[in-house]
Amino acid sequence: MKQKPLIMIGAATSGCGKTTFTLGLLRLLRNRGMKVQPFKCGPDYIDTKHHAMAAGEESVNLDTYMASKAHVQELYARYGAASDVCVTEGVMGLFDGYDGMKGSSAEIAELIGIPVVLVLNAKSTAYSVAPVLYGFKHFYPAIRVVGVVFNFVASEAHYVYLQQACADAGVEALGYIPKDESIVIPSRHLGLSIDERFCFDAFADRVAEVIAKTVNVDRLLELCTVEFPGEQAEDVLCPGNRKIAVARDEAFNFMYRENVEALKRAGEVVFFSPLRDKSLPDADLVYLPGGYPELHLPELTANEGMRQSVREYCEAGGRVLAECGGMMYLCDSITDSDGKVYPMAGVLKQGATMEQMKLKLGYREVRVNDQSVRGHEFHYSRVLSGKEKIPVMGTVYNAKNMVVDTPVYAYKNVLASYIHFYWGECGVDRFLMLLGQR
Template identity: 60%
Template sequence: MKPQLLVGAASSGSGKTTFTLGLLRALKNRSLKAQPFKCGPDYIDTKYHLLAAGEESVNLDLFLSSESHIRNLYAKYGSDADVCITEGVMGLYDGYDGMKGSSAKLAELLGIPVVLILNAKSMAYSAAPVLFGYKHFNKNINIAGVVFNRVSSETHYAYLQQACKDTGVECLGYIPNKKELEVPSRHLGLSIDNSFCMDDFANRAAEIIEEFVDLDRLLKISNMPFCLPDKSEQDELDIRGDIKIAVAYDNAFNFIYRENLAQLKRLGKVVFFSPLDDAKLPSADLVYLPGGYPELYLDKLTENKTMLRSIKAFAENGGNLLAECGGMMYLSKVIVGMDGNPYSMVGVFDQEATMQDMKLTLGYRTFTYNGIENIRGHEFHYSRINDPQMDSISDVSIYNAKGLRTKTNLFRYKNTIAGYTHLYWGELDLMNLWNHKC
């Protein structure tokens, strides 16, 4: 038995992240080990979770992976925790196709209750029909209680409590409408302001939750049996290979799914390196350049000439190299920054990546490559490639979650594979990407 819940909301911007971070820090302050999870492909919320809980978060995504894989991840990473907290994505029922892939579908799959965060800034007793709808819309979803956000006064809260009483939804408390409880805007929708102190924010949010939310009651109503991981499956996963894998990880490159990294560690020995600070690549059979923020460190990346030459030589010599989004931009000949200036990069691909005239491209992706079917990933970027090197574009059709073909390309030069898609290979043998001739 252990408390388990999913933090859901009626819509994005309701306060899920603020509540989740405060809850995680409050549990940590109580000396409880809280294992955070994130519904969906978001890299940034998982970083927030780590800062607030002191435990690395895990993405649970029903488009990127199978239901059995999700159950195994939840059991594996949650087994040693005192509490399991899953932050939802968007509105509770918002998925890539109706309810598919939604927070509600994840809660249903895992059999965990939902604590609903409802933005009450411009709402009083009208919360009643909203709560009634969420309580009765889907009998498979257990709305265990509600926490109201942006409550202006005790009088305001009294109306909301009456709405809960009249609809039979338990009221667990509220978060007052305070400016200091707003997470600042993210750089390009992704990154927090460097001047923002997440530790102070988590502590303040935890104080608010301890004062205004009945945390003891929340833990009691979410206490339920926890399914332990299957030992035979875990033993199989623990088998280690013997290849050497170099993973870029620094302020410029750091978008890595936890289970992707776990899979790499099963393939062999993983070492980390920094394209910003290290002089050259470590010895490796496989190099992974994940996404991140190269556009914020263009001066430093272009000045590290020995690293640029080292990566270029690795690619020219036929080394296995996988690059995603920011990593793919880094392999281009130049990146044009937000200042409009070009910065020389590795030059594996004779093309220009640019941050000019930024336009958001996002969504799930799926494709078949090198005989491997149903490779899945997610795309989120504001940059684009000008005049891509045509002879490096693989003859691969990449589709969105609706099955419609996208304009996304997959690039190939010798054994370098690159593209905008952040791949998920928690259920995939990554080395099959290079095992056969295309």
């Protein structure tokens, strides 16, 4: 079996700087001429977009709630085989999962055999990191914590204290990221900024430059070099004869890579823009993913041709999968945070609003007739019920097996919900069948 660096970037808590370090490392390795395959633990579809911009390669989600362990292993082997190095960004703290350790970065590291590099927030602390590091190294022997990179380090003198703590805790110090406002990503309501106004390439290059000076990347790669758990296989794609139209532009772009690959296995995939195209392309199935429609309301409303085309397609019995922002687009209207109402496609006789924003998130399982499908919910908007009651299907549960009030709308051949479903493992046809759709 071939050996290569396999890196899991974990942390003690959220906010330690995993994403900043991951993006800088991806760009640095890419700038060295290495073929880098990024991965993301958990259901996040925003970090994966940043990974792609930094590494020049689409990122892949590894999620043991939405998919089986065997599928996660297969994804890692398939996508990582052709790379020189695999970099996986963890989720939350290293051991934080949806139920204890289940679904955590540590579970993924154990499942695949990925060495762990911790990123630790060193702000307002020094030698006290020693027991923290000791605990992370010894708490769960089935994973291997090979080193630590400190973030928000005040000075080289500060780092000396941290190195002493590492020596006494038995965890190798691999370097640090200094306090530097130029490597802070602007935040926004659904996570890190992906505005065109934010110069991402310059940011990624800047973080890579900093890491190259203060982190021993060569030693990091050496410590993380292990046998790769898989072999490169030839791509065999035998798509069906259907046409599948997928919305993809600035307003609609939150989608799992393997979901799109599953669509390509089911038919010919064509992409279209609800912002710019005047009508739907010919399609047997339309996928409207989530995104940021609330940031493009005037343009979406102004494109009357597309709105009418989508409405006519749905009313004629066209098959549609709509998630979160895509579901909002199918509503009568979207109200922005200032209370201004913008007409949308008018398929679902209800409104969506950004007023009084409140976060709603978590894993979701929809059970229909003793069958189930899983996904993830993450949004700040809410639905305003209309006069007509829209049919819903199934009962929705969270990861703790508690019923939640997130509806899955079933109007004609339209399936729409705030839930971002995962059908990368079962395939889109099996997914639709599980939800009672032919």
